[in-house]
Amino acid sequence: DMVAAVEDFFGGDNLLLSGKHAVVTAGPTHEPIDPVRYIANRSSGRQGFEVAAALCRLGANVTLVAGPCAQETPAGVTRVDVETAREMEAAVTAALPADIAVCVAAVADWHVKNGGAQKLKKSKDGTPSFEFGENPDILKGLSGMTEGRPALVVGFAAETEKVIEHATEKRARKGCDLIVANDVSAATGIMGGEYNEIHLISAAGAESWPKMEKGAVADRLALKIAEILKG
Amino acid sequence: DMVAAVEDFFGGDNLLLSGKHAVVTAGPTHEPIDPVRYIANRSSGRQGFEVAAALCRLGANVTLVAGPCAQETPAGVTRVDVETAREMEAAVTAALPADIAVCVAAVADWHVKNGGAQKLKKSKDGTPSFEFGENPDILKGLSGMTEGRPALVVGFAAETEKVIEHATEKRARKGCDLIVANDVSAATGIMGGEYNEIHLISAAGAESWPKMEKGAVADRLALKIAEILKG
Numbered sequence: 001d002m003v004a005a006v007e008d009f010f011g012g013d014n015l016l017l018s019g020k021h022a023v024v025t026a027g028p029t030h031e032p033i034d035p036v037r038y039i040a041n042r043s044s045g046r047q048g049f050e051v052a053a054a055l056c057r058l059g060a061n062v063t064l065v066a067g068p069c070a071q072e073t074p075a076g077v078t079r080v081d082v083e084t085a086r087e088m089e090a091a092v093t094a095a096l097p098a099d100i101a102v103c104v105a106a107v108a109d110w111h112v113k114n115g116g117a118q119k120l121k122k123s124k125d126g127t128p129s130f131e132f133g134e135n136p137d138i139l140k141g142l143s144g145m146t147e148g149r150p151a152l153v154v155g156f157a158a159e160t161e162k163v164i165e166h167a168t169e170k171r172a173r174k175g176c177d178l179i180v181a182n183d184v185s186a187a188t189g190i191m192g193g194e195y196n197e198i199h200l201i202s203a204a205g206a207e208s209w210p211k212m213e214k215g216a217v218a219d220r221l222a223l224k225i226a227e228i229l230k231g
Numbered sequence: 232d233m234v235a236a237v238e239d240f241f242g243g244d245n246l247l248l249s250g251k252h253a254v255v256t257a258g259p260t261h262e263p264i265d266p267v268r269y270i271a272n273r274s275s276g277r278q279g280f281e282v283a284a285a286l287c288r289l290g291a292n293v294t295l296v297a298g299p300c301a302q303e304t305p306a307g308v309t310r311v312d313v314e315t316a317r318e319m320e321a322a323v324t325a326a327l328p329a330d331i332a333v334c335v336a337a338v339a340d341w342h343v344k345n346g347g348a349q350k351l352k353k354s355k356d357g358t359p360s361f362e363f364g365e366n367p368d369i370l371k372g373l374s375g376m377t378e379g380r381p382a383l384v385v386g387f388a389a390e391t392e393k394v395i396e397h398a399t400e401k402r403a404r405k406g407c408d409l410i411v412a413n414d415v416s417a418a419t420g421i422m423g424g425e426y427n428e429i430h431l432i433s434a435a436g437a438e439s440w441p442k443m444e445k446g447a448v449a450d451r452l453a454l455k456i457a458e459i460l461k462g
Contacts, residue, residue, distance in 0.1 A: 030271075035415060036337060036389055039264070040271050070301065106267060110359060128341060128363060158267055184266060 015059035016226035022060040023098040023150070024052040025105035025138065027067030029085045032115035033130065041106035045069030047156070047182075047196065048104030050218035052077045055100065058222050063095040067105055084111060085135035092138055100225055101150040103139040103176075106158065111135055143175035152225055154178040160185045164208075167201045177228075178202050180221060200224065246290035247457035253291040254329040254381070255283040256336035256369065258298030260316045264343045264361065272337035276300030278387070278413075278427065279335030281449035283308045286331065289453050294326040298336055315342060316366035323369055331456055332381040334370040334407075337389065342366055374406035383456055385409040391416045395430050395437045402432050408459070409433050411452060431455065 026048020028041035045066060052064040053074035062077045065088055073079040080091045085107045092101070110132040139155040153176040157167045160183075167181030179201040196217045198209040209220065257279020259272035276297060283295040284305035293308045296319055304310045311322045316338045323332070341363040370386040384407040388398045391414075398412030410432040427448050429440040440451065 035391055036273050038271055040269055042267050160266055
């Protein structure tokens with residue numbers, strides 16, 4: 001299996017990330033519309049929790065900032081629970097400094113202004129009207145830090161079409177080091193499932209991984225992170 | 232406890248609803264915005280599952296139409312899982328005829344038109360634009376059936392202010408027999424918790440129940456339903 005392969009590759013040394021601090025975000029965010037409604041992202045949190053576990057297995061000290069999800073905290077990982085994107089950003093900031101940041105969470109791009117106040121009623125014309133505010137871009141914020149930037153900032157992207165092209169654009173736009181792009185087009189049957197089909201985007205270009213379980217994706221990514229930090 | 236009280240009250244006969252078919256809706260609905268985002272209602276599904284279990288304990292044949300939630304199916308209950316309001320209506324209709332309909336689900340009032348297609352991108356001005364369509368009103372639809380209407384149609388209402396006034400208006404507007412109104416104002420600390428604070432609205436007016444666990448609310452409601460059907 002992958003862990004055995006990692007141990008073989010590194011001659012049995014599986015503490016490649018000893019002394020490193022990694023911050024991982026995982027899960028969806030929930031953005032309140034009113035006391036009983038919210039906008040959510042369709043994320044089980046599984047992939048982010050697997051990444052946290054994999055980094056931890058390689059010896060990293062891991063802070064996992066998790067949106068609302070039903071995953072169990074991996075052994076040895078420090079977990080901070082949040083609900084909204086703004087809470088997630090605050091928790092990530094509070095967890096710095098870090099050597100590694102891996103933004104796996106499916107963070108909402110917007111929040112509803114004045115969300116969470118009185119219950120919204122149907123209007124006369126039968127439709128609601130929301131005013132949106134932009135959420136902080138956690139990945140871009142970490143990537144663009146002028147002081148104390150994590151040595152390696154990794155983003156995830158769920159794409160439904162032109163996966164490599166969109167993810168390559170995203171890497172440039174965010175200023176991060178790696179984008180782990182997941183093909184979630186309906187044809188792959190990925191969304192909410194056990195498997196991911198990954199294209200890893202770096203400055204060197206794209207490498208495409210075979211379809212594999214989320215745990216295997218996490219192990220392979222943790223290995224790649226260790227390789228890059230080793231230089 | 233409440234079950235013992237019910238049994239005492241009815242002289243140990245706890246099969247008051249034998250031969251009756253009850254349809255219960257429970258949980259939130261999820262309305263897709265795009266492949267990775269949806270609008271959800273903040274409902275654990277707990278109260279509806281408790282109602283299904285309580286009706287079943289009184290001998291009813293129960294069909295439980297459940298939105299996405301993590302509750303376990305009560306013993307003896309037939310469960311149908313759905314995601315959206317439109318799917319919930321279809322499943323309720325398919326389950327008819329019924330003697331009793333209890334609409335506990337927190338059903339979304341709207342769906343996003345063309346929801347579930349390509350992933351929404353941020354627009355130039357940074358905010359998204361959704362076009363909403365009105366969802367079917369399952370409670371009103373059942374209440375207004377001219378042929379084969381369930382003998383007793385019960386709705387639930389989560390209200391944050393003027394609870395009895397709003398719920399009484401809702402009962403008239405929907406045409407249902409009972410409204411179980413839950414005070415979810417922040418002051419009560421109810422939302423997502425174990426307890427509900429109920430005002431039962433009928434043609435006779437409002438009766439207010441002490442704050443009690445969702446299981447006790449369900450037992451008391453099931454008893455009330457049996458009383459009314461007994462005539």
